[in-house]
Amino acid sequence: MSTPFLDLPSSEPERLLPYGWNASLAGDFADLGLPDHQPARVLRAERTACEAITPDGIARVDLVGAHSANQASPTTGDWIAVTPPEPGQARRLAALLPRRTELHRGGSGGASRVQVLAANVDTVFVAVSLSSALRHARTERFLSLAWSSGATPVLVATKADLCPDPDAALEELREVALGIELVSTSAATGEGMERLRSLAVGTVALLGPSGAGKSTLGNALLGEELLDTGAIREADGRGHHTTAWRELLPLPGGGVLLDTPGLRSVGMSGDEEGLERTFGDVEELALGCRFADCEHRTEPGCAVLAAIDEGALSERRLASYRKLLRENAWQASRTDALLRQEIGAKWKSMAKSNRAMKREIKRRDTGR
Ligand SMILES: Nc1nc2c(ncn2[C@@H]2O[C@H](COP(=O)(O)OP(=O)(O)OP(=O)(O)O)[C@@H](O)[C@H]2O)c(=O)[nH]1
Numbered sequence: 001m002s003t004p005f006l007d008l009p010s011s012e013p014e015r016l017l018p019y020g021w022n023a024s025l026a027g028d029f030a031d032l033g034l035p036d037h038q039p040a041r042v043l044r045a046e047r048t049a050c051e052a053i054t055p056d057g058i059a060r061v062d063l064v065g066a067h068s069a070n071q072a073s074p075t076t077g078d079w080i081a082v083t084p085p086e087p088g089q090a091r092r093l094a095a096l097l098p099r100r101t102e103l104h105r106g107g108s109g110g111a112s113r114v115q116v117l118a119a120n121v122d123t124v125f126v127a128v129s130l131s132s133a134l135r136h137a138r139t140e141r142f143l144s145l146a147w148s149s150g151a152t153p154v155l156v157a158t159k160a161d162l163c164p165d166p167d168a169a170l171e172e173l174r175e176v177a178l179g180i181e182l183v184s185t186s187a188a189t190g191e192g193m194e195r196l197r198s199l200a201v202g203t204v205a206l207l208g209p210s211g212a213g214k215s216t217l218g219n220a221l222l223g224e225e226l227l228d229t230g231a232i233r234e235a236d237g238r239g240h241h242t243t244a245w246r247e248l249l250p251l252p253g254g255g256v257l258l259d260t261p262g263l264r265s266v267g268m269s270g271d272e273e274g275l276e277r278t279f280g281d282v283e284e285l286a287l288g289c290r291f292a293d294c295e296h297r298t299e300p301g302c303a304v305l306a307a308i309d310e311g312a313l314s315e316r317r318l319a320s321y322r323k324l325l326r327e328n329a330w331q332a333s334r335t336d337a338l339l340r341q342e343i344g345a346k347w348k349s350m351a352k353s354n355r356a357m358k359r360e361i362k363r364r365d366t367g368r
């Protein structure tokens with residue numbers, strides 16, 4: 001196998017390794033057909049420039065110039081091709097490498113475009129604090145966002161040391177963490193940190209409500225107090241927005257931590273695929289309903305209501321699913337009509353045929 005590096009005398013491509021550079025990305029870069037350029041990863045993006053790690057170290061990259069207007073603009077986590085270093089010349093963006101994953105939120109305040117918050121995130125740690133009342137609907141929202149990005153979510157329960165009955169709380173969370181890893185942690189005792197480190201695969205993003213302990217988890221992974229935690233912020237009023245701030249930080253045991261201000265304030269994006277995965281149990285049950293368009297309210301032969309009667313599904317979970325679907329529909333109605341037509345119609349027909357297929361398979365399996 002050829003080395004994933006480029007043969008550039010002045011540069012040290014090893015500099016990209018702690019940021020996730022690998023042979024597969026080298027292949028993507030080669031496919032661009034820009035042999036005179038260099039690969040780089042975006043550490044922080046602004047409107048007209050970004051900061052990136054290049055084989056020559058961290059550099060400012062101008063977004064104007066060769067990069068065409070109809071291409072997506074780079075965001076934190078993107079791999080890009082940049083012009084080689086030239087004395088007295090700023091680097092320029094030449095191309096964006098294909099994204100493997102995309103964390104996004106729906107347009108808000110009348111904006112019609114979906115806003116991409118981060119690219120190429122492999123693992124999302126969703127933090128939920130055990131020190132306050134659990135709000136499952138909110139947690140499910142974060143998990144959906146993670147699923148829809150293409151990354152693998154992990155549910156991280158924080159502040160176990162402050163919880164009077166952590167076992168009961170975790171038991172509850174297990175239903176929410178359907179099919180994913182659930183880790184109980186405490187920054188105070190170090191509980192769960194080793195396991196968390198082993199789950200920090202690739203580029204890791206932290207999601208969760210304010211005060212859930214994201215910065216504290218990040219610092220534990222980094223082995224250094226690089227992120228300001230609530231306690232420090234309160235003490236000296238410092239924020240994340242200093243110019244020296246980089247949003248991608250290599251982890252000592254491999255992997256990269258991604259921490260952007262935008263991710264700290266995400267809600268729900270118009271995405272139903274992520275919901276389907278988060279609520280896989282409800283979707284699965286719904287396949288057994290007599291009517292294909294069953295809304296699981298009063299319909300006869302409703303398998304979802306039957307499961308609730310039997311205690312196999314909690315009413316709370318169905319209610320939470322409904323609420324998120326409603327919220328999604330509302331979000332979708334706010335995005336612009338064209339986008340809605342294009343994406344909505346495609347998704348609807350896909351979902352419809354998917355459902356029909358699943359029902360057919362189920363029918364055959366059960367011989368009905
Ligand atoms: N006792 C205890 N306190 C913790 C733990 N984890 C975090 N904290 C405290 O909880 C507070 C909030 O933690 P942060 O890490 O700042 O939370 P955050 O999610 O980054 O918050 P935002 O930056 O507002 O999004 C801080 O005062 C932490 O010291 C824990 O495991 N145990």
Ligand SMILES: [Zn+2]
Pocket residue numbers: 286289290294295296297299301302303304305
């Ligand atoms: Zn039903």
